[in-house]
């Protein structure tokens with residue numbers, strides 16, 4: 001079966017090749033633009049040296065027609081060139097937005113959610129940069145030899161002045177890079193890290209406010225912000241200093257070409273027309289270099305954004321199948337599963353194996369930190385196992401194409417997060433809502449009446465700031481979302497943590513309904529009440545299966561207090577029971 005979306009390296013290489021083609025085309029257009037930019041100085045030269053001397057209106061008219069035609073062509077080519085950059089920016093966004101978002105989501109599972117928003121910010125930065133005038137300046141600078149050659153053609157001294165001016169600007173450019181690049185890069189990295197940290201922390205605004213944590217957090221942020229601002233100030237100050245020197249130098253260069261021209265005219269070596277034309281040509285020759293020095297900050301920021309996007313795409317380890325897998329109704333096989341978080345020192349899941357049949361309900365219990373939630377995430381294919389795998393009817397749940405896997409699985413994580421949208425949209429998993437399936441899921445989860453009591457019923461928006469769902473309400477709506485379309489595999493991580501007796505009864509009825517429909521249900525719970533309905537129990541301890549078997553075979557583990565107590569004398573090996 002075809003595996004994975006386009007690998008990052010192939011995607012990046014394809015994009016770079018496309019960009020090289022786009023830049024070559026834009027470079028050709030820049031060549032035309034630069035040639036046509038000679039129109040004004042040439043027109044001035046001809047008017048001075050021919051029209052005024054010959055007093056010929058016909059010559060003036062002819063020159064005017066040619067010049068206006070050339071300028072119209074210049075405008076057209078300039079427009080086409082800007083459209084080329086616009087198209088390149090749009091291709092970048094269209095090709096990278098989704099892969100970058102996917103990479104950000106999968107990286108967020110391991111490293112936190114800041115990655116996703118940063119990836120979008122970086123792509124926007126790149127898009128603006130490519131569509132801006134800054135990217136055109138090196139292409140214009142490339143053709144500066146044309147202007148230099150024309151200056152030499154006017155007089156070798158004009159050429160020398162032009163060449164010297166160019167070298168001085170290049171030197172200023174190198175100095176500017178040396179003085180500003182590092183400071184700007186560090187300021188950018190610190191800015192990105194600090195925004196990510198602040199946005200991650202702000203998700204816990206309630207805790208921050210309730211426990212008066214803001215002053216402590218503010219001083220932490222302030223320290224980082226100050227470090228960032230110091231680097232930014234340093235880089236910007238140096239950049240502005242060089243930009244001021246550049247501007248003053250350019251004016252001095254303009255003066256020197258005038259002075260040189262005056263000497264040459266006095267000595268009758270050039271005509272008066274060349275003086276004006278040479279001055280304009282020198283301006284054109286130096287303009288792109290001047291702009292590059294002024295825009296250098298944009299280049300540094302764009303390079304940093306591209307580096308982050310490229311690294312994010314290349315770091316994406318999740319390679320899923322791209323072809324949807326058909327619906328199945330078979331065993332769930334967990335085979336020698338081992339998982340160690342990236343960068344973490346401990347192995348959280350250490351060789352877990354067991355099998356469940358359709359229609360079976362498993363209670364997954366164990367002390368805090370035993371690895372229950374991690375095992376649940378591995379089962380629903382959120383995390384990639386280091387060794388072994390999870391197979392539903394023989395299909396690997398990690399590799400499964402996510403769209404079709406979504407139809408097969410219902411997952412209620414420990415901390416339920418409803419997405420921005422209505423209750424109906426949330427239950428329908430943000431797809432086009434199917435009213436019948438929504439009502440069915442709500443009925444099975446026992447939340448239809450609860451939703452009916454909300455301000456706008458199923459159309460109540462969970463992001464509405466005037467209204468807030470309680471923890472139990474969120475959990476029960478999350479259960480309806482997990483049961484939407486009655487999936488084949490339902491994984492519920494502490495679904496009764498916030499439930500009252502009525503909610504717990506609804507949960508038990510929902511689990512029974514899922515069992516009757518032939519679904520495999522995995523239930524993680526500390527409270528013993530819901531454990532009475534499970535068929536099998538798996539006790540996880542320090543990432544290993546301590547016991548696994550029918551509920552009746554595992555005695556003494558569920559006490560009224562919900563504490564798991566094992567009878568070490570009667571272990572039931574996992575493989576023996578599942579066989």
Ligand SMILES: Nc1ncnc2c1ncn2[C@@H]1O[C@H](COP(=O)(O)OP(=O)(O)OP(=O)(O)O)[C@@H](O)[C@H]1O
Pocket residue numbers: 110341342344348366367368369370371372373374375414
């Ligand atoms: N991404 C991760 N990076 C580092 N350690 C992790 C990661 N995910 C889980 N762990 C560690 O794995 C262990 C098991 O965590 P897990 O959340 O699976 O436990 P649990 O059995 O569900 O606990 P609880 O009953 O308290 O919810 C913990 O020690 C946790 O710190």
